[in-house]
Every structure is written in structure tokens, then in C-alpha cells.
Amino acid sequence: MRIRVGSRRSKLALTQTGLIADRLRALGHEVKIVEIVTEGDTNRASLSQLGGTGVFATAIRNALRDNRIDLTVHSLKDLPTAPAGGLTIAAIPPREDARDVLVARDGLTLGELPQGAVVGTGSPRRVAQLAALGLGLTFRDIRGNVDSRIGLVRSGEVDAVVLARAGLARLGRLDEVTEAIDPLQMLPAPGQGALALEIRADDAALHDVIQQLDDPDTRAAVAAERAVLARLEAGCSAPLGALAEVSEDVDGGLEISLRAFVGRTDGSFDLRRSKTGPFEDAERLGHDVAQLLLDDGAAEAFASSDSPPDPAPGGHLPRGADPVTDNHPPAPRSVNT
Numbered sequence: 001m002r003i004r005v006g007s008r009r010s011k012l013a014l015t016q017t018g019l020i021a022d023r024l025r026a027l028g029h030e031v032k033i034v035e036i037v038t039e040g041d042t043n044r045a046s047l048s049q050l051g052g053t054g055v056f057a058t059a060i061r062n063a064l065r066d067n068r069i070d071l072t073v074h075s076l077k078d079l080p081t082a083p084a085g086g087l088t089i090a091a092i093p094p095r096e097d098a099r100d101v102l103v104a105r106d107g108l109t110l111g112e113l114p115q116g117a118v119v120g121t122g123s124p125r126r127v128a129q130l131a132a133l134g135l136g137l138t139f140r141d142i143r144g145n146v147d148s149r150i151g152l153v154r155s156g157e158v159d160a161v162v163l164a165r166a167g168l169a170r171l172g173r174l175d176e177v178t179e180a181i182d183p184l185q186m187l188p189a190p191g192q193g194a195l196a197l198e199i200r201a202d203d204a205a206l207h208d209v210i211q212q213l214d215d216p217d218t219r220a221a222v223a224a225e226r227a228v229l230a231r232l233e234a235g236c237s238a239p240l241g242a243l244a245e246v247s248e249d250v251d252g253g254l255e256i257s258l259r260a261f262v263g264r265t266d267g268s269f270d271l272r273r274s275k276t277g278p279f280e281d282a283e284r285l286g287h288d289v290a291q292l293l294l295d296d297g298a299a300e301a302f303a304s305s306d307s308p309p310d311p312a313p314g315g316h317l318p319r320g321a322d323p324v325t326d327n328h329p330p331a332p333r334s335v336n337t
């Protein structure tokens with residue numbers, strides 16, 4: 001089959017697309033890669049000003065709908081939880097190691113960074129979890145691709161950056177890592193390390209081909225993680241981490257263990273909850289863990305840090321409600337990085 005695969009132009013996107021293209025060529029298909037420029041690539045403004053999580057996906061999804069391409073390879077963690085009309089995720093291949101890693105000067109680990117050390121990251125999730133560790137770190141909001149973020153450490157602008165291990169692995173840059181951060185200290189973004197292969201929903205022939213690359217364990221794990229995100233995302237911009245792992249239960253069946261974190265970026269509030277459930281009920285497990293977080297005040301993480309905590313019991317904001325008061329600039333919407 002002839003398959004046109006659309007990719008963003010970034011080195012990471014092209015590398016990820018290339019890995020899938022190689023798999024498809026090995027199965028005997030003819031693959032052409034089509035580069036697509038997205039608003040997120042051309043507009044250097046802060047992602048939060050660009051209006052959210054979908055900036056990278058929208059242009060590519062339009063190319064799919066317009067029949068200019070047949071397939072695209074997303075980083076699942078950058079994909080909004082809302083379904084995309086007319087499209088379907090035909091496969092989620094086996095996930096890379098989902099952890100975040102530290103790239104620090106002089107080979108330092110998190111525990112070795114001195115008080116006041118500057119960690120560069122634009123991710124509220126990473127800031128909130130590092131702040132919760134109480135190491136006296138300070139944070140600088142940085143943007144840019146993997147190369148430029150590592151470059152800030154090399155040039156001495158920051159003492160360290162935190163990146164997804166999966167991206168470095170795919171780019172062949174694991175030698176830069178000074179510590180793989182234990183999920184007990186930092187939970188990754190929902191879907192981190194996983195790819196999502198999206199096609200037109202009516203492309204049955206291509207679905208049969210792509211579906212061969214699907215990994216049911218990864219699909220279930222990320223379904224659980226993204227269900228937490230979907231349940232908590234109702235009008236919020238909470239720094240959220242989630243990690244699900246599939247293992248055998250005592251009867252030789254499969255179960256999923258899910259851990260999740262929400263917190264504030266100033267370290268004034270942090271909360272972790274976890275639960276294990278049957279493999280078949282991944283999404284329910286995600287909703288259950290979200291509810292555990294909400295029951296214990298997760299809404300406090302949704303409010304901006306200098307406004308009073310939401311006093312409502314259970315505090316769940318209605319869908320579409322904006323937790324930001326008039327005195328504050330809009331909170332960043334792109335939180336799941």
C-alpha cells in the first residue's frame with residue numbers, strides 16, 4: 001500500500017515519524033513523508049498564548065481530513081483528550097520508558113543540585129513536582145526543542161533541565177542524562193513516551209495495516225492516564241502527572257496500577273493518589289483516581305496560587321468554568337508536557 005505520512009518539521013517529530021515509516025516499509029508498504037508546518041512551529045509566542053494543547057495537532061489533523069496525508073504520528077502526551085471528528089487512533093505502539101530525566105551540569109543528580117539551583121522547564125507539572133520535593137530549587141520558564149534546552153545547560157544559563165526520556169532515546173541522546181527521575185519523585189505526563197498513529201476513521205484498508213503496530217498494554221495504560229486528565233481538565237489547568245503500569249494479578253490475569261499527582265507550582269499544595277483495577281476497566285480506573293484526587297482537594301491545584309483555595313466541598317469545577325479570577329492573567333492551558 002502507498003501511505004503518505006504527515007509530520008511536523010521538528011527533529012523529534014521527524015525522527016518519530018521515521019521510526020514508524022521504517023516499520024511500515026519493513027511490512028512491504030511504500031511510505032512518503034510529507035512535512036507540515038504548524039502554528040506551534042512558526043509562532044514563537046509562549047504556547048499558553050497560542051491557546052492550548054491542540055496547537056501542534058490541528059494543522060496536521062486538517063491535512064488528514066483534506067486527504068493530503070493518510071497517517072500521522074503524534075506524541076500522545078501532546079494530544080488533547082477530546083476526540084477528533086472523522087479521525088481515529090488506529091494504533092498505539094509499545095511505549096518507551098515513560099520517565100522524565102534530568103540533564104544537569106557537571107553530571108549532577110537532583111539530590112546533588114545546590115540550594116537555589118536553576119532548573120529550566122516550561123512545564124507546570126514538572127515545576128509542581130520538583131517544588132514538592134522541597135530541595136530549594138528555583139525555576140526558569142524555557143521553551144524550545146530538545147537541542148536548545150540541553151544547550152541552556154551547556155552554556156550555563158540554567159543548572160539543569162528536565163526532559164522526557166523517550167524523546168532523548170529516540171534522538172540518540174541518552175548520554176546527556178545525569179539522572180532518570182524515579183516516578184516516586186516525578187510522575188510523567190499522561191501518555192508520555194507513547195506514540196499515537198492517527199488516520200481517517202473511514203480508511204478501513206489502512207486501519208488493517210496500522211493496527212498491526214498496536215500494543216494493547218500501552219493502549220490500556222494510556223487510556224487510564226488520559227481518563228484522569230479528561231476528568232480533571234474541566235476548566236482547569238492543574239499541573240498533573242499520571243503513570244499506569246500493566247502487570248499480572250494473583251490469578252494470572254492482567255491488572256493496571258495507576259498513580260497520579262496534582263499540585264501547585266509554588267509548592268504550597270501537592271497530592272498523590274493511586275489505585276489498581278482490572279485491565280478491562282482502564283478508563284474507569286482513571287476516573288476513580290481523578291475522583292480520589294478531587295475528594296481530597298485537587299481543585300486547590302486548579303486555582304492560581306495567589307488566589308484563595310476553592311472552598312466548595314469536592315471542589316469540582318463545572319465544565320467550561322474558568323478558575324482564573326479577573327485579577328489574574330489566563331492560566332496556561334498547555335499543562336500536560
Ligand SMILES: NCc1[nH]cc(CCC(=O)O)c1CC(=O)O
Nearest residue numbers: 075163164166167192193194337
Ligand atoms: N512537550 C514536548 C514533547 N512531546 C513529546 C516529547 C517527548 C517524547 C514523548 O514523551 O513521547 C516532548 C519533549 C519533552 O517533554 O521532553
